[in-house]
Amino acid sequence: MGDEPNGKMARYARVALAFTPAAPIDDTALWAERETQVFQCVEALFQKGLHIAVYGERGVGKTSLANVLPKLIEQARLQSLDAVRVDCNTNDTFSSIWRSVFRELGMPDAAEEGRGVSDPEAIRFRLGALERRTLIVLDELDRVADDDALSLLADTVKTLSDHAVEATLMLVGVASSVEALLGEHESVVRCLAQVPMPRMSETELAAILSKGFGLADLTVEEAASQRIVRLAEGLPHFAHLLGLHAGEHAVMDDRPRVDEDDVRRAEEKAVRSHSILSEYQQATHSPQPDHLFGQVLLACAFAPKNELGYFRAGDVREALSDVMGRPMQIPSFARHLNEFSSDKRGNVLVKHGDKRRYTYRFRNPLLQPFVKMASRTKGLINDELYQRLQARQLSRQGTPGFS
Numbered sequence: 001m002g003d004e005p006n007g008k009m010a011r012y013a014r015v016a017l018a019f020t021p022a023a024p025i026d027d028t029a030l031w032a033e034r035e036t037q038v039f040q041c042v043e044a045l046f047q048k049g050l051h052i053a054v055y056g057e058r059g060v061g062k063t064s065l066a067n068v069l070p071k072l073i074e075q076a077r078l079q080s081l082d083a084v085r086v087d088c089n090t091n092d093t094f095s096s097i098w099r100s101v102f103r104e105l106g107m108p109d110a111a112e113e114g115r116g117v118s119d120p121e122a123i124r125f126r127l128g129a130l131e132r133r134t135l136i137v138l139d140e141l142d143r144v145a146d147d148d149a150l151s152l153l154a155d156t157v158k159t160l161s162d163h164a165v166e167a168t169l170m171l172v173g174v175a176s177s178v179e180a181l182l183g184e185h186e187s188v189v190r191c192l193a194q195v196p197m198p199r200m201s202e203t204e205l206a207a208i209l210s211k212g213f214g215l216a217d218l219t220v221e222e223a224a225s226q227r228i229v230r231l232a233e234g235l236p237h238f239a240h241l242l243g244l245h246a247g248e249h250a251v252m253d254d255r256p257r258v259d260e261d262d263v264r265r266a267e268e269k270a271v272r273s274h275s276i277l278s279e280y281q282q283a284t285h286s287p288q289p290d291h292l293f294g295q296v297l298l299a300c301a302f303a304p305k306n307e308l309g310y311f312r313a314g315d316v317r318e319a320l321s322d323v324m325g326r327p328m329q330i331p332s333f334a335r336h337l338n339e340f341s342s343d344k345r346g347n348v349l350v351k352h353g354d355k356r357r358y359t360y361r362f363r364n365p366l367l368q369p370f371v372k373m374a375s376r377t378k379g380l381i382n383d384e385l386y387q388r389l390q391a392r393q394l395s396r397q398g399t400p401g402f403s
């Protein structure tokens, strides 16, 4: 192993630093621009009485946005902005959330004694002591089970909005709307800038790759970058994961340019070692020979979806027929769909609606691209069929949205 700064090990380490599939971005050097969402937040930050709600699917970049926003604002020399972030839990109450906030803010009296954190007015009073502009991020709000906590938070937004306080709240969570995140609190909506966080565009995903490879002194073939972007389906996690493994492979091979074969190897590695693999296996395992769970789940992944990620049994049929190489009718796979939305198969699909009109979606958005990758590396479909099914899915559906 060479110890010179550009030795193999150092280059390998730089790839690992540049790609972070398992952690939100913290460093603006790694940040792929999300202009719309950043500008919406900036507007809210500089407008009196406005606070921010960021919502969207898991894994689309909400926490990353919350992390880099204060840094982007400092870099733009707009003003200096203190920021704290608290991750909420299932057991949190209104008071426990605010105790954590005050601990992060270094205001221990409120944090330790627990006094003055029990109602919105008390919070406003405490926050009145802040001397610098401060962004207070309450992340993972969807986990909070206590409805009272959410209504009290809504009231807090309202009272902070009515008074001049140096704090902006940023409420963040997995949800399809502000109402789904906070509950129905009409009066609070006008105090909240609503920032829906969609999946990433192809340009944004490509930016992750060019930034990451650039930091690791690698270049990337256009076809290789495209392949990763397509596989990621708008989810930055997969751009990081495949960028990481493809970059590592190029470095191990002593090449400065990442090519399509590196990406193919990266897919194989991603499928072998991904934490979601056990979810996939539970969903598709069966002791019976010739069972179709793998094929049906794959066809679900390729089913055209509406903008919320939903599909029906009828949307699965065509892809399944192609995968099987013979016409398939709904009764031959209805049982599989049903089982996918049961405990036995890990509830990989969520089922909505009533009998005969069921709609389904993937519970974990990461599973859909994973199923496609796993099926390809396992030989359930070849490259040619993969491309054809992918093209058809994309031509029939809008951009993927909340699923």
Ligand SMILES: Nc1ncnc2c1ncn2[C@@H]1O[C@H](COP(=O)(O)OP(=O)(O)O)[C@@H](O)[C@H]1O
Pocket: 020, 021, 022, 023, 024, 025, 030, 031, 032, 033, 034, 057, 058, 059, 060, 061, 062, 063, 064, 065, 208, 235, 236, 237, 240
């Ligand atoms: N703008 C971005 N630029 C680069 N990588 C990003 C960006 N946004 C998110 N990521 C990456 O995507 C993954 C998921 O991001 P995260 O912020 O944790 O999503 P969420 O909070 O919505 O679940 C992480 O690996 C993170 O590093």
Ligand SMILES: [Mg+2]
Pocket: 024, 062, 063, 064, 139
């Ligand atoms: Mg998050």
